[in-house]
Amino acid sequence: MHQDKKHNPVLLEEVLHYLNPKTGDRYLDLTAGYGGHAKPILEITGNNKESYLVDRDPSAIEFLKSEFKNQEVNLMNQDFYSASEELLSSGQKFDLILADLGVSSPHLNEPKRGFSIGQEGPLDMRMDQTQTLDAYEIINVYSEKKLAKIIKDYGEDPKYIKIANLIVHNRPIKNTTELAKIVSKAWPGHSKTHPATRTFQAIRIAVNDELNLISKSVPIWLDLLNPGGRIAIISFQSLEDRIIKQALADRSGNRLDATIELLSKKPVIATKDELVFNPRSRSAKLRVAAKINKQKKGEYNAYTGQK
């Protein structure tokens, strides 16, 4: 694997434990990236023909094409919302579904993609480089009010008004290092994380419409599960996790219309060991659920008289 395309899958052991893949299972990977989860899962299921790997980033899809050369797995180069809608309307169902949200290591390690605070690059941040909206437009064209709202809602930075003001008064801002420097002026003094971290997160979420796509997609993912099928969703920040937690709660719990059951009440986090070799796992939270098998439940009820 080319070094800059290296991506260590997070929580791999935990994903394998909860998804518990078996021979013949149909697998849907909504954020297949560099195949870090898909490869070991497909090695177990052996059912490439009926499995789908989705990623909106054409470079990830190019990588997957060569990684799975001469294997019949289906690749979809589009955002997971449109892919999920397509799969649902064509009547597809899956036994295993995984969404490992956010950006990949190549996104962060390639300065030209513009995601990294620490390395100079263009204000890009598009996961899908064929889309027109990029970070440059948000930073240099959006109104101060709109910018402030993005930094407040998607970055939860309490200095959102000051940061938006600094950005607008320093236009044009040409690259990531300039942006990081300007935003840092709102946070004089020393801080543990880079003072522009929250603004970078906010701009990235806005460029890629991340939260909106997640909230529209999770209910469809649950509809795409076969009875007894399992879903694992990994998120990296609290805004995403809140949406996922709520979407799973909407369909589970002690109620007659529940269609899924949670496999772990609390989100699963990385072990100390993983934190050492895979620092990206530091903020990862895994939520897991299974589609209730109503038929099985019914049989069980008839036999035992219990729910």
Ligand SMILES: C[S@@+](CC[C@H](N)C(=O)[O-])C[C@H]1O[C@@H](n2cnc3c(N)ncnc32)[C@H](O)[C@@H]1O
């Ligand atoms: C954390 S990486 C996944 C890594 C993968 N699990 C692995 O181990 O190789 C997230 C991937 O999801 C993709 N992605 C993020 N949001 C997406 C969306 N809305 N639709 C499709 N792909 C998306 C990104 O392009 C990135 O490649």
